[in-house]
Amino acid sequence: MKQYLFDFGYLQQAGPYDNSLDEETISAIKTYQKTFNLQDNGFLLNNQTLQQILLPRCGVPDINFEYGFSRTNYLSWPKGNKWLRKDTKLLTYGFAPESNVSSDMIEVFKNALMRWSTTTMVLNFTEATSYDVANIKIGFYISNEGVEDVVVGDSVIILQNSYTSGVIRLNASKYWLLPTDKYPSWEDDEFDLETGAMHQIGHLLGLDHSFETDSIMYPIINQRKVDISDSDIANTNQLYNDANYGNFGSSASSLVTSLFLGFAFLAMFN
Ligand SMILES: [Zn+2]
Known part of the structure; x- marks a missing residue:
């Protein structure tokens, strides 16, 4: 339980953990319940809470994490669209050769990228000439230890040779269904690929x-859901369709306004 709360941002203190129910853990459980709107019926670890932590979910933390690389760690969780070069209009994607991604699966990712492209109204995606140079790298990996078993996938930003790229890591020990597969009677460990793709691309484009x-x-990924909601559209527009993204207009005055807003934005975060 403590490892789970730590992995997803609710508990600050890293392990190893003991079984004591300390104040910090109680507070973390309460924050978790509040975040997911779980009922508080007087029992700290009520059934609803215990069932919730068994549900398949995304590995990116829910709260309390920053974007950044340390000298020893060249991986970061995605946070906002800071890893993209300013004014990025085109991103390339590629599939890890060792994952042997089928053409049907590639098609699913293409559709998902297309949906997000339409939503941002700024970004376009094209397949990279090789996986190594792709901005968005997609692959399937085994991660099955402890809490990791509930994680169906995640995305991280990697820093390599002073270039950053976004990596989507889907859990290879789950069975990923294509849109043509049977719905909605899923078996355990069956997940909808398009749903997983849509969610992780959302992270790489800047959504928490x-x-x-x-x-x-x-964060819970246990049913097919591929339509971008109104709140997702609003959040995406905030990232891509204001002056901060550098979407400068053609007239000189709008350029000046954009520059001014750009500097104001930088000043706010310095
Ligand atoms: Zn996620």
């Missing part, structure tokens, strides 16, 4: 988890 259940960015 949302706790509105109709959002693509809701």
